[in-house]
Amino acid sequence: MSKLDITKLTVDLSGVWAGFLRDWDRTLRAANHPETTRYNYLIAAAQLGRYLAEHSPDPDAEEAADDPCAVTRAHVESFQAWMIDTRSASTALNKHKCLQQFFKFLLGEQEITRSPMERVPQPKTPRKLIPVIRDEDTRSLLDSLKGKGFAGLRDEAIIRVLANTGARLSEVGNLHVDDVDLATESVHYRGKGAKDRRVRFGPKTARALSRYLRARTKHTGAHLPHLWLADRGGRRLEPNGIKIRLKRLGAAAGVAGTVHAHRWRHTFAHEWKLAGGDTGDLMLLLGWTSEDMPRHYGASAAAERAQQTQARLGIGERV
Template sequence: MDRVRQPKTPKKLIPVIRDEDTKRLLDGCRGRSFVNLRDEALIRLYYSTGARLSEVGNLMLDDVDMNTESVRFHGKGSRDRRVRFGPETARAFSRYLRARAKRRGADQVPNLWLAERGARPLLPNGIKVRLKRLGLAVGVDGVHAHRWRHNFAHEWHRAGGDTGDLMLLLGWTSEDMPRYYGASAAAERAQESQTRIRIGERV
């Protein structure tokens, strides 16, 4: 067995969801209905925090702090962390929370996200199905929450962000994860450098 070579497993780059696709999804949520406001807040939170499907889906009302524009995520291994979100997400949250407060029986449900009908929570699996349907409606394939997590890490690496800070924000304990997620950013930077070199050769 010492002489047998281990098979090489192919390493694929992490697929990211581009900003233009996120914009198309947000455009598909335009409107003043409860569902429109909820879906916009969901998408913006995934985009601005890079949180896991379950972390966003299992949020309670008490986890949201509008004063600091932040949420408390309950991560893997019972590790909580507080993450801030941007002003656009804050505005989307404010609109959703006002609409939520008007729902009959909503004050009896501790979960942040409510289903379209009745005072029932919208759980992670329901969010997964909803995101897929939104993607199909606007022509964006393969929409799921983890792609925004990929995108968050990708853009963080492209901007030269600190790996330790990224681990704290995304709730990672192993440095293998940021290296894995950073591969796509490294490949993109290499392609951009190659393009600049080629342009220089033509001058």
């Protein structure tokens, strides 16, 4: 049963907005969209509805705040600009993509004849080199877990799986015990868009998983299918719990920057490209379907290779 509470998401929205979002969620569930995707879609539409009711300077926003079918291009552009001002361009871009799907749904339901997203430009976001996590930082995190009992064994296994396979937080966080095969030293991931893949892991990760699984058999939550268990209470450790845990571990270990799962995903792509690994193979391992992703994630490796070549050629140093 889904944990996404549509009633909470639609609080303070008009009955018409709430009804459409409820219908859209039903359609998304029928299409087997992951809960995280559904949440991101629905919260973006709910934020647009609240913006129109509470913050929009447009004199005709009242009708749109009552009914999403009355939303215009100007309303969307105003909302997008507000998102850039109050959050960031990258957040505004995320909302833009989610709203495209919402109004596509209304078109499909024949509630509107034209999407207000037409000709609304995507916000431009700065292209930054994605930061990687250094080996010494990962080592510091792992060293800090020694002698920490069940939680230490679990957290070491989580970190090694993230670093060794480059998987997404949601993929690692939603693993089941049966997804780990120690005989073949591989793990079965359920990626975005219901795309499954199996990824190999190394001997150190296998050892960490084996030690954790032995400790897990004595845990009060050992009967649960989920791989990761909370310290106490016989409950699973949710992906968001892993996110919070990693942040705290990083702060305690004195690791520079916020520690999060995607830093290891970035590092995996960085190291792969730096070593000259095949782009197609990287896409298979990380569950990508667009070649834009390895270019984006591999930009830091390309920059490092360019710097190495510059140093080797010594241009301007021979005079």
